[in-house]
Amino acid sequence: MKNLLASIGQLLFPNLCICCQGYLSQQEKFICDFCEFELPRFESFEQKDNAVAKKFWGSIKTDVATAYLTYGKGGAVQRLMHELKYRGNRELGIEMGKWLGWALNKNDLLANVDVLIPIPLHNKRQRERGYNQAELLCRGLHEVTQIPVASDAVTRERYNVTQTKKKRYERYINAKELFRVNTPELLENKHVLLIDDVITTGSTMISCGEVLLDVKGLRLSLAS
Numbered sequence: 001m002k003n004l005l006a007s008i009g010q011l012l013f014p015n016l017c018i019c020c021q022g023y024l025s026q027q028e029k030f031i032c033d034f035c036e037f038e039l040p041r042f043e044s045f046e047q048k049d050n051a052v053a054k055k056f057w058g059s060i061k062t063d064v065a066t067a068y069l070t071y072g073k074g075g076a077v078q079r080l081m082h083e084l085k086y087r088g089n090r091e092l093g094i095e096m097g098k099w100l101g102w103a104l105n106k107n108d109l110l111a112n113v114d115v116l117i118p119i120p121l122h123n124k125r126q127r128e129r130g131y132n133q134a135e136l137l138c139r140g141l142h143e144v145t146q147i148p149v150a151s152d153a154v155t156r157e158r159y160n161v162t163q164t165k166k167k168r169y170e171r172y173i174n175a176k177e178l179f180r181v182n183t184p185e186l187l188e189n190k191h192v193l194l195i196d197d198v199i200t201t202g203s204t205m206i207s208c209g210e211v212l213l214d215v216k217g218l219r220l221s222l223a224s
């Protein structure tokens with residue numbers, strides 16, 4: 001009966017693949033198997049010295065820094081990100097968090113990670129959007145890995161993000177104005193995996209990472 005209702009629902013309100021707009025089967029979620037297979041995975045995902053990790057060399061010390069997918073203009077990932085950020089598709093965020101979790105697990109990249117922290121949005125932005133997409137990713141990641149999420153560990157004090165070209169000291173001061181660690185004592189000697197939806201210049205991750213690295217004994221990894 002449940003299946004029958006689902007089938008009727010599918011006839012009336014067909015689920016379409018976010019990427020190709022084709023019909024989805026009942027087993028497929030958000031994107032069809034073909035599009036999922038074709039998603040542009042970040043090829044050096046599991047390598048320590050991948051292109052994402054290199055963005056942070058010379059600015060912050062990271063254990064693992066990686067991304068699951070690569071972003072191309074007009075491509076499937078852009079469509080997914082648009083759906084996640086601007087169309088309120090929270091379930092998709094959780095699902096994408098699971099993708100990241102499966103990939104990290106498979107490559108054994110989560111060894112010793114104690115806690116997941118989403119890059120916080122500024123309060124105002126979060127109220128406008130109603131959710132923080134990085135936090136949704138963390139929730140999916142948690143479902144796969146069981147690693148706890150500390151959503152309130154860091155808050156964003158200001159809107160703007162520092163420039164990567166700034167001098168190290170200026171950048172540090174800027175970071176301190178942008179992000180605040182609320183409960184440093186709970187993060188002492190912990191391995192934190194900081195999560196964002198995208199890494200472009202890396203400046204958001206660097207700013208947030210800098211304030212986290214002030215916590216005693218904290219080890220930092222980054223993923224998007």
Ligand SMILES: [Zn+2]
Nearest residue numbers: 017020032035
């Ligand atoms: Zn598709």
